[in-house]
Amino acid sequence: MRSEARTPLPPPLHTPSPELKSGQAHAGTPGSLRSRPELRPRVGRLQDGAPPPPGRPRALGFLSVVGPRSPVSFSRLATGISGKSQILFALVFTTRYLDLFTNFISVYNTVMKVVFLLCAYVTVYMIYGKFRKTFDSENDTFRLEFLLVPVIGLSFLENYSFTPLEILWTFSIYLESVAILPQLFMISKTGEAETITTHYLFFLGLYRALYLANWIRRYQTENFYDQIAVVSGVVQTIFYCDFFYLYVTKVLKGKKLSLPMPI
Numbered sequence: 433m434r435s436e437a438r439t440p441l442p443p444p445l446h447t448p449s450p451e452l453k454s455g456q457a458h459a460g461t462p463g464s465l466r467s468r469p470e471l472r473p474r475v476g477r478l479q480d481g482a483p484p485p486p487g488r489p490r491a492l493g494f495l496s497v498v499g500p501r502s503p504v505s506f507s508r509l510a511t512g513i514s515g516k517s518q519i520l521f522a523l524v525f526t527t528r529y530l531d532l533f534t535n536f537i538s539v540y541n542t543v544m545k546v547v548f549l550l551c552a553y554v555t556v557y558m559i560y561g562k563f564r565k566t567f568d569s570e571n572d573t574f575r576l577e578f579l580l581v582p583v584i585g586l587s588f589l590e591n592y593s594f595t596p597l598e599i600l601w602t603f604s605i606y607l608e609s610v611a612i613l614p615q616l617f618m619i620s621k622t623g624e625a626e627t628i629t630t631h632y633l634f635f636l637g638l639y640r641a642l643y644l645a646n647w648i649r650r651y652q653t654e655n656f657y658d659q660i661a662v663v664s665g666v667v668q669t670i671f672y673c674d675f676f677y678l679y680v681t682k683v684l685k686g687k688k689l690s691l692p693m694p695i
Contacts, residue, residue: 510567512626514618515559516574520611522552528604530597571621574614583607590660605660609668612636616671630675630683637672640665 529545536542559567587603588594615633619625625633643665650656 510559510563512568512618512622512629513559514572514574514615515556515567515569516572516576516614517611517618518552518555518559520576520579520607520614522549522556524604524608524611525549525552527600527607530600534597568618568622571618572614573621574617576614579607579610579613583610592660602660605664609664610671612668612671616675627683630679633672633675634679634683637669637676640668640672644669 525545525548529549532542532545583603583606586606587599591599591602612633619629644662647656647658647662647665
């Protein structure tokens with residue numbers, strides 16, 4: 433879901449800390465425990481392998497998080513951005529990075545998680561606070577309970593371990609797969625989107641699509657498979673298919689993205 437400047441990274445850890453149990457491992461976009469196969473529950477007949485270094489999917493993930501900051505901070509406008517989608521993304525990162533209080537992996541890992549959280553909440557503040565006069569609340573009307581209720585229920589039914597942190601991690605994965613729906617609903621309701629908003633959505637979708645390629649490579653080379661993350665990633669990528677088509681056929685040709693108005 434993720435050329436950019438490369439940040440020096442710590443060497444990968446191949447041996448799990450003795451005080452960490454597999455049920456306590458949780459995911460994060462930047463180099464989390466969940467991305468390390470030796471610290472996560474195994475699914476099927478899998479073998480432990482060395483964790484890969486952060487690559488393009490993770491870098492694009494960072495760009496997709498800070499993407500809305502471009503129209504909000506530089507153009508001084510919140511036009512075209514769904515505040516409800518940004519609330520959901522803030523909730524995703526909050527529930528996913530609770531292991532900040534229980535596990536320490538590296539300075540890089542901790543700093544990136546804090547940056548993700550700060551960016552998410554600053555964006556929500558900008559939309560509903562500083563730039564609320566330019567926020568299109570009349571068209572940002574998607575009802576969040578339609579997403580939160582089934583996601584919460586599914587998190588309790590399908591998870592790797594019935595513990596609070598594991599359920600919250602699972603909730604974050606499921607919620608991320610549908611968090612973009614309020615933004616797509618807003619675009620379909622208005623019938624158009626600002627060019628910079630379409631670029632943000634494209635990189636957000638590309639970030640998830642590259643994760644699918646990364647999972648395929650890791651399954652082939654390391655026999656690593658995370659069923660919850662993979663299925664959720666596929667669902668999220670499907671939501672972007674129509675948008676990808678419009679982006680390639682219109683936005684990349686210099687045209688403004690417009691959709692037929694809903695009847």
